[in-house]
Amino acid sequence: MKTIIIGAKGGVGSTSFALLLAKTIQKSIYVSLNFGRKDASASLDLPSPIYDLYDACNRGALLEDCILKGEGVHLLEGPLLKKREDLDLEGLKKVLDQLEETYDHIFLDLGPSWKDLEDLLEPEEVYFLSSPDRAGLYAMDQVKLNNRLWGQGATFVFTCVKDPKKLLEKIDQEGLSFDPVKTLPRLDGPEEGQAFFYPQDFAKIYTDQACMDPGVQKKSLWNRLLRG
Numbered sequence: 001m002k003t004i005i006i007g008a009k010g011g012v013g014s015t016s017f018a019l020l021l022a023k024t025i026q027k028s029i030y031v032s033l034n035f036g037r038k039d040a041s042a043s044l045d046l047p048s049p050i051y052d053l054y055d056a057c058n059r060g061a062l063l064e065d066c067i068l069k070g071e072g073v074h075l076l077e078g079p080l081l082k083k084r085e086d087l088d089l090e091g092l093k094k095v096l097d098q099l100e101e102t103y104d105h106i107f108l109d110l111g112p113s114w115k116d117l118e119d120l121l122e123p124e125e126v127y128f129l130s131s132p133d134r135a136g137l138y139a140m141d142q143v144k145l146n147n148r149l150w151g152q153g154a155t156f157v158f159t160c161v162k163d164p165k166k167l168l169e170k171i172d173q174e175g176l177s178f179d180p181v182k183t184l185p186r187l188d189g190p191e192e193g194q195a196f197f198y199p200q201d202f203a204k205i206y207t208d209q210a211c212m213d214p215g216v217q218k219k220s221l222w223n224r225l226l227r228g
Contacts, residue, residue, distance in 0.1 A: 002096070002123040004150065006110045007034075008130035008139035013159045013184075015039045017129060018109040023073040028105035031096075032078035035087075035111070041077055044070045054079030057091030063098055074103075089120055096121075112139070118149045126154040132167045132183075134174070141176050159184045 003021065007014030015032070019040055022030035031053065032040050038048050049068050053076055055061035068075050076099075081087065099106055108121070128151070130140040136158070144151040156178035161167050164183040171178060 001104060001125075002106045002108060002121060003125040003127070004108045004110055004121065004123040005127045005129065006112060006143060006147070006150075008112050008128055008143040009136065012129045012131050012136065014129045015109055016043060017127070017157070017159075018107045019043060019073065019075070022075070022105075022107045025105050027103050028074075028107060029067070029099060029103045030073060030075040030107045030109065031099070032076065033108055033110045033117075035078050035081045035084060038077045038080070040075050040109070041068055044068075044073065044075070046070050046075075049077050052077045052079050053092075053095070054081060054087060056095045058086075058088045060091075063095065078109075089117075093120055112143050112146070118147060123150070126150045127157055128154050129157045129159060132158045132161050132170070134170075137171060137174055137176055140178065144178070155180055155182060157182045157184065 005014050005018040005021075015034065019030050022028045030040060032038075033053070038052075041048055046068050049066065051061045051066040053066070056063055056066045056076070063076075066076055068077065076095075079087070096106065108123070110117070126147075128140055128143050128147075130136040130143075140156060140158075144154070144156075147154075158167055158181065161183040167183060168181060171181070
């Protein structure tokens with residue numbers, strides 16, 4: 001099973017969201033298609049990998065040499081590429097086929113402009129993440145338009161929400177349409193000098209009852225996660 005997580009813009013928590021899901025579901029792996037940085041391994045306090053997705057896709061490196069195994073989660077980091085066109089998409093398809101032989105669930109963390117993967121990937125679940133401010137709303141709208149195929153069955157998740165009702169009103173006032181809508185509460189940042197621990201602290205956000213769907217209920221991985 002493949003689940004795609006797309007951040008409509010930077011800093012909305014898509015990497016942390018994908019990592020938490022991968023940690024929560026047994027026999028799963030997180031795969032980063034967010035190029036240019038290796039946030040996943042840093043979030044888990046793991047050493048930066050020697051081999052990554054590029055080595056597996058373009059150079060035929062053994063997957064066992066590319067996969068990092070943290071506590072309760074396996075991950076395959078994305079490459080530090082400037083141009084996404086440099087990634088061999090046929091190689092990517094082969095890598096995903098190999099991963100499906102070992103893992104029951106693959107969580108793919110994508111950037112907002114991976115439209116060219118729509119014909120390659122056939123995910124069972126898609127999540128678009130964004131912030132609840134006006135810029136975030138329109139970034140979400142743009143991602144939905146750019147990913148028409150995935151957008152038809154996607155769940156739209158807004159992070160750091162203080163008031164879910166006001167967010168739904170704002171979406172309506174702007175003349176936008178996201179269905180189903182789910183929200184995650186705002187997390188107050190740690191005090192100065194206080195560490196923020198992943199995934200324990202992050203798990204508190206995504207399993208809080210205040211995160212429950214303010215709109216349409218949907219039997220999906222998200223609801224199963226919230227039910228614990």
